[in-house]
Amino acid sequence: MEHAMEYVWSFLRAIGMFVVGLAAFRVMGSQSVGRLTDFDLVVVIAIGAIIGDGLADPELDFWILFVAIAGLVLMQIAASILAMKSPVVEKIVMGSPIRLVERGKLLMNGLRRARITRNNLEQELRVKGLTGLENVESAYMEPNGKLSVIEKGE
Numbered sequence: 001m002e003h004a005m006e007y008v009w010s011f012l013r014a015i016g017m018f019v020v021g022l023a024a025f026r027v028m029g030s031q032s033v034g035r036l037t038d039f040d041l042v043v044v045i046a047i048g049a050i051i052g053d054g055l056a057d058p059e060l061d062f063w064i065l066f067v068a069i070a071g072l073v074l075m076q077i078a079a080s081i082l083a084m085k086s087p088v089v090e091k092i093v094m095g096s097p098i099r100l101v102e103r104g105k106l107l108m109n110g111l112r113r114a115r116i117t118r119n120n121l122e123q124e125l126r127v128k129g130l131t132g133l134e135n136v137e138s139a140y141m142e143p144n145g146k147l148s149v150i151e152k153g154e
Contacts, residue, residue, distance in 0.1 A: 014055055016062060017051045020065075021047060024072070025044075028077065036144060037093070037094050038143070079093045098140060100121060101136045104135075121147075125149065130151065135152055
């Protein structure tokens, strides 16, 4: 019977950690999960590690884990608010886009900074329906890892 109670408590703890994790991501906002910046990714990984620790070690106090997650959420929200108010903080926290193509010309320095190969870039352009660099006015690797493309005008 004692063993059965341990399983029940583990199950309830898992549900509790799931609810706390879900609430944390809801509070941070859906943009945090939908388009992760490096900063957001670190927060997500840290929250996942705390939840994992809480599930793996039943000796850890649930409320300490809850406070740790709340601290990370508050830090992420504060950083987002500061980033909206300060371009310097925005660049540090959110990053900045890297120009890969300018007036149809490939920028090798941008490819190196973004750590993307020419083949990868061309594949992304094809996915967007563009047949080659000559059709691209400019292209950027955004801080969230997505490619933005501005087509040349007719």
